[in-house]
Amino acid sequence: MPFIANTDADRDAMLAAVGLERIEDLFRDVPEQHRYATLDLPEPLSELEVLREVSALADENDHLGELASFLGAGAYRHFVPSVVDFLAGRSEFYSAYTPYQPEVSQGTLQAIFEYQSMVAALTGMDAANASHYDGATATAEAVIMALNSATGNRPGGKGPRKRVVLSPALNPQYREVVHTYTQGMGLDIVGGDLIDHDFHTLLELVDEDTACVVVQNPDFLGQLHSAAEMQDLADAVHAAGALLAVSVDPISLGMFTPPGEYGVDIVMGEGQSLGNALNFGGPYLGFFAMRTADVRKSAGRIAGETVDVDGQTGYVLTLSTREQHIRRGRATSNICTNQALMALRACIYLAAMGKHGLRSVAEQCYHKAQYAATRISMIPGYQIVGEKPFFKEFVVRCPAPVHVIKDYLLMEWGIVAGYDLVDDYPELGECLLLCVTEMNTRQEIDDLVEALASVAEMVEDMELELVRELEDVR
Amino acid sequence: MIEPTVYDLSSPGRHGPLLPVLDVPEAPLPDGYLREDLLLPELSELDTVRHFVRLSQRNMGIDTNFYPLGSCTMKYNPKVNEKAAGLAGFTDLHPLQDAEMTQGAMQLLLELQVYLAEISGFDAVTLQPAAGAQGELTGVLMMRKYQLDRGETQRTKILVPDSAHGTNPATTTMSGLQVVELPSSPRGNLDLEALKANLDDTVVGLMLTNPNTLGLFEERILEITQLVHEAGGLVYGDGANMNAIVGVVKPADLGIDVMHFNLHKTFSTPHGGGGPGAGPVGVVAKLAPFLPGPVVSVEHIPDDFDDEEEHVHFDEDGDDFRLIWHMPSKSIGRVRSYYGNFGVLVRAYTYIRMHGAPGLRRIAENAVLNANYLKARLQQEASYPVAFGDRICMHEFVAQGILEGAPDIHTMDIAKRLMDYGFHPPTVYFPLIVREALMIEPTETESKATLDAFADAMIQIAREAREEPELLKDAPHSAPVKRLDEVRAARQMILCRC
Numbered sequence: 001m002p003f004i005a006n007t008d009a010d011r012d013a014m015l016a017a018v019g020l021e022r023i024e025d026l027f028r029d030v031p032e033q034h035r036y037a038t039l040d041l042p043e044p045l046s047e048l049e050v051l052r053e054v055s056a057l058a059d060e061n062d063h064l065g066e067l068a069s070f071l072g073a074g075a076y077r078h079f080v081p082s083v084v085d086f087l088a089g090r091s092e093f094y095s096a097y098t099p100y101q102p103e104v105s106q107g108t109l110q111a112i113f114e115y116q117s118m119v120a121a122l123t124g125m126d127a128a129n130a131s132h133y134d135g136a137t138a139t140a141e142a143v144i145m146a147l148n149s150a151t152g153n154r155p156g157g158k159g160p161r162k163r164v165v166l167s168p169a170l171n172p173q174y175r176e177v178v179h180t181y182t183q184g185m186g187l188d189i190v191g192g193d194l195i196d197h198d199f200h201t202l203l204e205l206v207d208e209d210t211a212c213v214v215v216q217n218p219d220f221l222g223q224l225h226s227a228a229e230m231q232d233l234a235d236a237v238h239a240a241g242a243l244l245a246v247s248v249d250p251i252s253l254g255m256f257t258p259p260g261e262y263g264v265d266i267v268m269g270e271g272q273s274l275g276n277a278l279n280f281g282g283p284y285l286g287f288f289a290m291r292t293a294d295v296r297k298s299a300g301r302i303a304g305e306t307v308d309v310d311g312q313t314g315y316v317l318t319l320s321t322r323e324q325h326i327r328r329g330r331a332t333s334n335i336c337t338n339q340a341l342m343a344l345r346a347c348i349y350l351a352a353m354g355k356h357g358l359r360s361v362a363e364q365c366y367h368k369a370q371y372a373a374t375r376i377s378m379i380p381g382y383q384i385v386g387e388k389p390f391f392k393e394f395v396v397r398c399p400a401p402v403h404v405i406k407d408y409l410l411m412e413w414g415i416v417a418g419y420d421l422v423d424d425y426p427e428l429g430e431c432l433l434l435c436v437t438e439m440n441t442r443q444e445i446d447d448l449v450e451a452l453a454s455v456a457e458m459v460e461d462m463e464l465e466l467v468r469e470l471e472d473v474r
Numbered sequence: 475m476i477e478p479t480v481y482d483l484s485s486p487g488r489h490g491p492l493l494p495v496l497d498v499p500e501a502p503l504p505d506g507y508l509r510e511d512l513l514l515p516e517l518s519e520l521d522t523v524r525h526f527v528r529l530s531q532r533n534m535g536i537d538t539n540f541y542p543l544g545s546c547t548m549k550y551n552p553k554v555n556e557k558a559a560g561l562a563g564f565t566d567l568h569p570l571q572d573a574e575m576t577q578g579a580m581q582l583l584l585e586l587q588v589y590l591a592e593i594s595g596f597d598a599v600t601l602q603p604a605a606g607a608q609g610e611l612t613g614v615l616m617m618r619k620y621q622l623d624r625g626e627t628q629r630t631k632i633l634v635p636d637s638a639h640g641t642n643p644a645t646t647t648m649s650g651l652q653v654v655e656l657p658s659s660p661r662g663n664l665d666l667e668a669l670k671a672n673l674d675d676t677v678v679g680l681m682l683t684n685p686n687t688l689g690l691f692e693e694r695i696l697e698i699t700q701l702v703h704e705a706g707g708l709v710y711g712d713g714a715n716m717n718a719i720v721g722v723v724k725p726a727d728l729g730i731d732v733m734h735f736n737l738h739k740t741f742s743t744p745h746g747g748g749g750p751g752a753g754p755v756g757v758v759a760k761l762a763p764f765l766p767g768p769v770v771s772v773e774h775i776p777d778d779f780d781d782e783e784e785h786v787h788f789d790e791d792g793d794d795f796r797l798i799w800h801m802p803s804k805s806i807g808r809v810r811s812y813y814g815n816f817g818v819l820v821r822a823y824t825y826i827r828m829h830g831a832p833g834l835r836r837i838a839e840n841a842v843l844n845a846n847y848l849k850a851r852l853q854q855e856a857s858y859p860v861a862f863g864d865r866i867c868m869h870e871f872v873a874q875g876i877l878e879g880a881p882d883i884h885t886m887d888i889a890k891r892l893m894d895y896g897f898h899p900p901t902v903y904f905p906l907i908v909r910e911a912l913m914i915e916p917t918e919t920e921s922k923a924t925l926d927a928f929a930d931a932m933i934q935i936a937r938e939a940r941e942e943p944e945l946l947k948d949a950p951h952s953a954p955v956k957r958l959d960e961v962r963a964a965r966q967m968i969l970c971r972c
């Protein structure tokens with residue numbers, strides 16, 4: 001084994017020092033009848049062989065590097081500048097662990113501090129932590145924090161609030177994870193199945209038992225809510241003594257009003273877009289920003305600035321009395337290992353792109369998405385769903401079942417069309433969620449338009465053989 | 475010297491990488507939606523590079539220093555893992571692509587599920603949990619749901635030994651259950667009398683770490699699991715310490731019902747300054763319907779199905795199959811988005827394939843030998859007390875920073891002084907049941923020479939503690955900063971440059 005340094009001679013010397021004869025003697029506490037059970041695993045491989053095997057598996061996938069893609073729905077393809085891989089690949093960063101010993105972990109700690117600073121700036125909030133597993137678990141942790149935070153506000157000392165109101169336009173997977181995380185807490189979680197996505201309908205569910213309301217902006221269907229609309233929502237939620245948490249696309253904050261300016265209490269979301277690859281769903285990173293008043297009730301690692309004995313500036317993990325290693329059964333969360341390396345990548349990404357770069361990423365997404373939507377809306381048979389402005393995603397009502405269109409576009413045009421909304425929102429009918437980012441060229445968009453137009457023609461000409469055939473195959 | 479922050483380095487007008495010129499017409503921007511200012515730094519590419527390279531130099535990592543952080547299994551991470559996880563066929567794969575497009579990735583997940591099941595003896599495995607603690611939450615929620623499903627609604631307690639990692643009780647509370655703490659025995663294992671006294675029909679189960687955080691194997695593990703089962707409870711195994719026993723014993727054979735793996739520990743994926751990890755969970759058959767989903771499973775394709783698609787596999791019998799996503803029937807639900815920390819899973823897969831069964835066994839053997847050797851040297855030559863030091867330890871042991879003739883010296887002083895010798899300190903003040911704990915886990919990838927150098931430093935530090943205690947009290951002397959004021963940080967709460 002190339003990864004074990006001890007030679008046979010070393011082993012003999014070490015055994016002698018321990019006073020044992022055989023390696024097996026080290027395991028005498030293990031019940032004998034179960035010791036050295038056979039393991040049926042493939043034969044060991046050399047580095048060259050294992051790379052061949054793994055590459056073969058990788059090659060079997062049709063990845064987005066080779067296709068024009070308009071698929072988003074929570075995980076996004078954005079430009080990752082070369083410096084991100086290069087710097088995050090420094091093994092001093094990636095082969096370290098949680099900076100429990102600050103004097104020899106200043107690199108990690110300062111990077112976390114800078115990450116927190118930039119996330120706070122981006123969201124317009126007071127503070128941020130580093131980090132949660134992904135956008136979904138950050139949302140679940142926001143709900144849990146709100147349950148602890150809003151408790152005291154309930155009128156008449158009637159005990160803790162138990163109601164959680166989730167917007168139906170919150171990412172369906174996030175809603176699922178909120179349910180999973182809180183299944184033992186006896187909560188009353190409502191809102192997720194509303195057909196009407198209007199905030200007023202959502203607010204009708206808010207009562208004196210409500211700890212928090214969770215919405216998404218831009219929402220899962222791409223719709224943007226204005227600062228004024230969000231402020232009204234926040235005021236109404238606060239009037240009920242509850243907290244408002246909003247899941248945001250961090251790239252959108254390159255141009256749109258930061259949630260901190262419209263009265264939100266918790267801002268969280270999926271940070272993958274910030275310098276992280278798609279990676280088939282992970283590792284990603286949940287970012288989480290809040291008001292100073294809630295910091296002590298929050299979960300996860302937080303770095304703070306301090307000084308050393310000589311008065312020199314340095315950084316440490318702080319407010320650890322919230323965490324499981326100190327507070328154990330009364331901790332705010334059980335999180336320990338987090339997504340630090342992804343937070344480092346986000347930190348490097350935000351620093352490298354900076355004030356101007358992030359704005360231009362956001363604006364390019366916006367303009368390209370508007371261009372795509374405008375052109376698609378002109379194809380007979382297609383309709384853009386929703387009245388509000390949108391950022392980089394929008395819903396198109398199609399003239400045929402979405403899965404049929406998707407298969408056709410992939411096979412005939414090499415286009416990954418987008419996300420079929422039928423399972424999550426059956427009431428929307430034949431609707432496709434499209435995502436356009438700075439990675440999509442005008443040519444790709446024009447091809448998409450042409451491809452969709454040819455579907456419309458086939459429908460128009462009743463030439464649905466192909467469509468039906470495709471449906472049969474499924 | 476301090477390194478300025480990205481904000482201090484910022485100069486108005488500088489910028490980093492540019493995007494292509496916009497190739498579509500500009501659309502009007504909506505009124506009432508836009509932000510005025512964006513307070514991100516303005517840096518040139520070189521500013522960014524120098525800054526982060528300098529920051530990296532202010533860190534210790536395994537690739538630069540011995541890092542015997544107990545309970546964290548800081549072993550060397552083979553570089554081939556990075557190459558494997560960095561293949562475009564993985565990194566550019568979107569989790570919501572149709573399954574037909576992602577069969578290779580799903581095949582890897584399926585095989586990893588099978589390998590982990592084989593290594594642990596469990597019947598089914600989910601790869602979804604993102605870290606050990608999330609694996610715990612997954613497992614405990616499954617145990618809870620299993621009991622509810624059987625109609626045992628009165629079961630609301632989880633027994634947790636006092637030596638357990640903090641995530642165990644924290645997980646229990648998050649699951650809506652009550653923690654009952656069990657004391658340790660004079661041999662450093664679970665106190666069986668206490669266990670018996672607490673086992674009744676209000677118990678969902680026991681959470682057990684084996685070997686435990688003292689580095690000791692549960693001598694009476696079979697009795698323990700039998701007792702819990704007889705009382706209608708389940709046994710959760712905290713698999714964080716699997717490095718001690720991988721390839722030597724299968725936890726399921728010992729009567730464990732559900733266990734998480736820490737792939738970032740045992741199966742060597744870089745710890746990333748705090749993550750990412752992966753915390754797959756293995757279960758016995760009766761818990762399999764409760765697993766979170768989706769999990770990869772095999773769908774057989776009937777013989778008469780004439781399919782020319784390329785993504786069809788053939789199993790050993792030559793039958794066609796394809797891989798699909800499947801939600802277990804009584805699932806607790808999904809615990810995170812998508813399928814898990816896939817990039818970490820690729821690394822673990824690569825590592826397991828390189829080792830095979832004989833390689834895995836050698837990991838445990840060398841990890842345990844290294845720990846016992848280091849323990850022996852510290853006990854014999856430097857008079858550091860070792861908790862339950864008369865026993866053979868597993869992959870780690872807990873020494874104590876208590877030195878005769880140096881009453882003012884504490885574990886923290888020894889830890890900080892180790893930095894001056896070029897070592898990352900061990901885990902300190904954990905487990906909580908050992909006074910002045912110094913929890914040392916050398917791992918199998920360290921050589922005898924490194925262990926000797928570390929032991930020599932510890933011996934030297936013990937001498938300094940008696941003769942020149944200020945060397946320890948003022949340590950570290952050679953780190954980028956001196957000892958930091960943690961109390962001040964918590965009081966001032968400077969959490970960002972804003």
Ligand SMILES: Cc1ncc(COP(=O)(O)O)c(C=O)c1O
Pocket residue numbers: 335336337545546605606607608639641683687712714715736751753
């Ligand atoms: C014994 C033990 N249990 C559980 C955990 C939690 O695992 P993770 O940090 O991956 O969430 C750890 C890790 O720190 C541990 O050492």
